[in-house]
Amino acid sequence: MTSENRAFRVTVVGIGADGWEGVPDVSRAALRDAEVLIGGPRQLDLLPEDECGGERLAWPAPLRPAVPGLLAAHAGRRIAVLASGDPLFYGIGRALAEECGPGALRVLPHPSSVSYACARLGWPLEDTEVVTLVGRPVARLAAALHDGRRLLVLSAGAGTPAEVAELLRDRGFGPSRVRVLEQLGGPRERTYEGGAADDWTAPPGDPDPLNVVAVECRRAPGSLRLGAVPGLPDEAYAHDGQLTKRHVRAATLAALAPAPGELLWDIGGGSGSIAVEWMRTHPSCRAVSVERDPERAARIDANAERLGVPGLRIVAGEAPRALAGLPAPHAVFIGGGLTAPGLLDACWDALPPGGRLVANTVTLESEALLAERRLRHGGELVRLAVAHAVPVGGFTGWRQAMPVTQWSVTKLGDAR
Structure with a gap:
């Protein structure tokens, strides 16, 4: 076992609504010793002037861009930053760790709210x-x-x-x-x-x-029930018919395999259902929905807001031109415009090794294109067919929905 002499650049002290009275001795000692005290006005007001004599600085707004400059301006001085409760639970501790590195921080937490x-x-x-x-x-x-x-x-x-x-x-x-x-x-x-x-x-x-x-949470009787996995009811979306239907949508999300923190490109967004349900799988999942029709783009925005993912980014434009400048995706879904010149190549080139591409189509022309790409890149080609029971006179029969051909592939290479 080895020991190291750690020289902390910044001490982050949690403080609660009970103020100085609720600050433990080790945190009080750090605040007394600080040459610079940084925090919100409310937090700074909780410190007694006669015990904490360091220079007091309130965070400017916006806060995050100000962190590097404020720390640099007081380099070499003993800095204490005040935080509400636990600094690393939705607090300033995250920004400081990203800026200074965790090794430069000494964090003294207080119970969180x-x-x-x-x-x-x-x-x-x-x-x-x-x-x-x-x-x-x-x-x-x-x-x-x-x-x-x-x-x-x-x-x-x-x-x-x-x-x-x-x-x-x-x-x-x-x-x-x-x-x-x-x-x-x-x-x-x-x-x-x-x-x-x-x-x-x-x-x-x-x-x-x-x-x-x-x-x-208590759901009102008769209200629409939304589950925690992909395949929400079609009634959850406002749409003009351009909607990946529920059962195909669930199979598509399974092929895309979202993981926390990943980014999806949803090409030909339609109603935005694939991007919305990608983001609903985890709060850190991100998505960009590309849609050329302004009315549909506005509808995607409304669906994202209603279904709890207002962070969905919408790009109004035609792919592949609209893809320029977007951050590299972990996965791409193409739900429309497959035959647009250069689209498949642009999406494939944007994927890093280990990235996934899933494309759905109902036309013979696009199906032939996907079959050719499967020969070139590998992957899996499947046909998804769904039938619904409907009245046939006084009896019940099956009504077949238009079958969907789906190509899913993972880009080979070093996925690290």
């Missing part, structure tokens, strides 16, 4: 999903709504509880129980609650911007 909330509610932390709306649209909460699920929402301010309740009502979760926990761990801690269907425009007293919203 999520830990406090679970303690007050009696909810096991490992069974509770956390969604942050700090600097993010409220629509992203929709992807986490499932009957019986417990959610903790990190609020962007005093108006967040009302926004959460409105979204719950709009997405068919009006019966959900909502509790707002303010100033957790501090002397002004308060909790109030109600149903999502209640009037949240005027909560009791003045709403505090430092709050967490706890939601016990």
Whole structure:
């Protein structure tokens, strides 16, 4: 076993709503010793002037671009950065670790608001999903709504509880129980609650911007049920007929095999269903939907918002020209425009080794093209045929949907 003498460049200290009184001795010592104290105005105001004499600097806005310059301006000085609760749980600790490297940080955490909330509610932390709306649209909460699920929402301010309740009502979760926990761990801690269907425009007293919203999800009877795996009901999407139908969509997502953090190019987006369900598989999944028709592009945007993935990037233009400048994908889906000159080559060239390409078609011309590409690059060529039971007079028979030919392939090479 070896030991090393670590010289920390920055000490990151977590502090809660209980202020200086709740800061442990080791964190107090770091704050007393600091020559520079950096934090939000609210956090800096919690430190006693007579004990913490370092120069005080409030973070400018926007915060993230300011981090490198502010640290560089005070290089060589003992810097302490204040953070709310646990600095590495949706806090400034992430930006500092990315900028300085984890070896240059000394992190002294405080219990997070999520830990406090679970303690007050009696909810096991490992069974509770956390969604942050700090600097993010409220629509992203929709992807986490499932009957019986417990959610903790990190609020962007005093108006967040009302926004959460409105979204719950709009997405068919009006019966959900909502509790707002303010100033957790501090002397002004308060909790109030109600149903999502209640009037949240005027909560009791003045709403505090430092709050967490706890939601016990209850789906309204008769509302559309959305599962956690690809293959959402077709009724979940607004579309003009350009929609990869449910069963083919599920098979397509299985072939694309999304993994956390990966980026998809969805070429010929139509209604955006493939990109939407790619992103719903994990909060860190990203997608770009390329659609040449402006009306359809607007519809994709509305579907993404409604289904909880407002971060879906939409590029209005015709591929392959519209692909120029896009970040390299981990996977590509081509749902339309296969015969456009240069499209398949552009998508193939953009894929790194280990990347996946999936293309669907219903025409003989595009099918012949996919068969030729299979001979060149390998992969799997399958035909997906779905039939639905429909009334035939007084009886029931099968109505065959148009079969879909699908080519899926992984680009060979070093996938590291």
